[in-house]
Amino acid sequence: MKDVLLQKIENRSIVVGVIGMGYVGLPLAIAFARSGIKVVGFDIDPDKIQKINSGISYFKHIPSKLLKEATNENKLTASTDFADIRYVDAVIMCVPTPLNQFREPDLSYVINTIQSILPYIRSGQVVSLESTTYPGTTEEELLTRIESRGFKVGEDFFLIYSPEREDPGNPNFSTSTIPKVVGGTTKSCLDVGVALYGNIIEKVIPLSSTKAAELTKLLENIYRSVNIGLVNEMKMIADKMEIDIWEVIDAAATKPFGFTPFYPGPGLGGHCIPIDPFYLTWKAKEYGISTKFIELSGEINTKMPEWVVQKVIDGLNDNERSLKNSNVLVIGLAYKKNIDDVRESPSVELMEQLRKKGANIFYSDPYVPHFPKMRDYKFDLSSLDITKENLTLMDCVIISTNHDDVDYDLILKHSKLIVDTRGVYRKNYMNVIKA
Ligand SMILES: NC(=O)c1ccc[n+]([C@@H]2O[C@H](COP(=O)([O-])OP(=O)(O)OC[C@H]3O[C@@H](n4cnc5c(N)ncnc54)[C@H](O)[C@@H]3O)[C@@H](O)[C@H]2O)c1
Missing domain, CATH: 3.40.50.720 (NAD(P)-binding Rossmann-like Domain)
Incomplete structure (x- = not known):
């Protein structure tokens, strides 16, 4: 045979x-x-x-x-x-x-x-x-x-x-x-x-x-989840210390050995990284082992949308606005750039949390023209064009996913407040909060 x-x-x-x-x-x-x-x-x-x-x-x-x-x-x-x-x-x-x-x-x-x-x-x-x-x-x-x-x-x-x-x-x-x-x-x-x-x-x-072979795949994805959790925790520490985490990561990445850069963001998304590690957690129990790194990074990464919401609230507060009844535009619905996959996307969780607090939610994503059918979330929305008129109607714009195909200069020019979770704006601008 x-x-x-x-x-x-x-x-x-x-x-x-x-x-x-x-x-x-x-x-x-x-x-x-x-x-x-x-x-x-x-x-x-x-x-x-x-x-x-x-x-x-x-x-x-x-x-x-x-x-x-x-x-x-x-x-x-x-x-x-x-x-x-x-x-x-x-x-x-x-x-x-x-x-x-x-x-x-x-x-x-x-x-x-x-x-x-x-x-x-x-x-x-x-x-x-x-x-x-x-x-x-x-x-x-x-x-x-x-x-x-x-x-x-x-x-x-x-x-x-x-x-x-x-x-x-x-x-x-x-x-x-x-x-x-x-x-x-x-x-x-x-x-x-x-x-x-x-x-x-x-x-x-x-x-x-x-x-x-099965464990190899899990190691690869757990490695990503743990390192993203680590860098998200570093981001929160750096923020309190008034240090720019993006500058720090870029600097650390110049080391030619022993450091691989991972980048912070609004949370974990996709069908793999937020899910796969817990396959091992479950199986490890059969062997009497608890997977502490997996649980910890999961905990930190899941908290990220909440952290971003707080940044939005703080930014609006500085502009003498409350989140309730504010117009908030989320840029990027997909969980990562240049694709149309919204499974487990933190952008959606972010939208849900903001909506619960009374914000008027909009989104823009060239890859996702209409809000898709999802098991846990429902929004009757279509992607908003990024124009001067639409941007001036917004109280806050959140960069949640950094698709290449988005006019970030136009957003910078016409937005009152930008909460940037992806390090799109590396310089400091009056209207940009790095989150
Ligand atoms: N998406 C990724 O980037 C990625 C990367 C690496 C590994 N994986 C893994 O690959 C696997 C598939 O992921 P995906 O992203 O392609 O999923 P997907 O949801 O895009 O595709 C799965 C397909 O399987 C079909 N399907 C479901 N039940 C079926 C059945 N009984 N018979 C025939 N077809 C059936 C669905 O209709 C769907 O078209 C998952 O285990 C995932 O963890 C995904």
């Missing part, structure tokens, strides 16, 4: 199925198609499937042209019919791994996916999980289920975990240039996994187990 699969990978006759056509799955499917490999994208969302088959991208940072090239040559097709899994040789799962209401891992998407494809899994396939999760998931949730069909791992099928490291909107890296970590359940699984990803990715890093 292994040799047949390796042969198919080598001569590129392998057919790949990617399940979950979201931020991770869609670029991955396009990367396989661009390398000349036939790909079928699967999703439970018929709208996404229809758009893919029509060559229309639903992400602003992925041009439709790229998608069209893949679909035109018929290298990429999409389907909602999981029975088609029997026609693919590689199954790659990129479905969500959120937290539930108790902030515990919610593996229901992974489990639903494996349950729905289980009847169609056949011998000779490789199954790869890419969703971020705690160590042990691949073997506890996938291995046992696939083996229940009577297949033997490493012989009849091959199981790997390979975490996704996609950084949407980052112009310096794409799916194929980001090195990829792969762990296999057996040595044969690993060999197949390395060959599979080696087809589209410049550098593949083999690890000794799926667990090591």
Whole structure:
């Protein structure tokens, strides 16, 4: 089985199925198609499937042209019919791994996916999980289920975990240039996994187990969360000491070794950094260990919107205004610059807190024309154009996300008060508060 699969990978006759056509799955499917490999994208969302088959991208940072090239040559097709899994040789799962209401891992998407494809899994396939999760998931949730069909791992099928490291909107890296970590359940699984990803990715890093690969991804994201928490705490200290944290970070970053700059902001956002660390917190309890760094950075980062609100209140107070009935414009709804993803965005939490205190809320984001449907927040708003007239109507403008495509000079010129959480304005201006 292994040799047949390796042969198919080598001569590129392998057919790949990617399940979950979201931020991770869609670029991955396009990367396989661009390398000349036939790909079928699967999703439970018929709208996404229809758009893919029509060559229309639903992400602003992925041009439709790229998608069209893949679909035109018929290298990429999409389907909602999981029975088609029997026609693919590689199954790659990129479905969500959120937290539930108790902030515990919610593996229901992974489990639903494996349950729905289980009847169609056949011998000779490789199954790869890419969703971020705690160590042990691949073997506890996938291995046992696939083996229940009577297949033997490493012989009849091959199981790997390979975490996704996609950084949407980052112009310096794409799916194929980001090195990829792969762990296999057996040595044969690993060999197949390395060959599979080696087809589209410049550098593949083999690890000794799926667990090591699962923990690698969590370490990367916990490292970011902890360092962002640290720099947010430093920001609050520097503020009290009347020191400009941005000047300090820029200076520290001149050290050629031993320091990596992280930047403060209005809080953590996105599907990864605010969520993934708590996958380890939950699993670590099974081993009697409490994850103190994770909890602490989570606590500091979650407090950030509150800190920004206080800065807004103070700034308005200095202008003899109260927050109640003030017009507040939030620049940037997405959780980070140059993308349209608003999941867990601190901008939204900020808007909610300000609204609760009686402010009239507006937002402007070139990537998010209308306030999207969200589980915990509801605003009936569309993105406001940044014009002199609109800016003069505002009592306060908050720079929450620093998209490149925003006229910051115009904002500076016509705003009474700016609360800048992203270090857009490095010099000191009368109307700018660094927060
Ligand atoms: N977004 C990122 O930048 C990023 C980066 C690295 C890792 N990850 C991880 O990758 C995984 C996917 O994240 P994402 O951002 O692509 O999520 P997403 O929400 O953008 O996409 C997930 C897709 O899966 C589909 N889906 C849900 N259940 C399904 C099922 N049972 N069968 C088929 N399709 C199903 C959804 O309709 C959606 O289109 C998560 O584990 C995430 O933590 C995300």
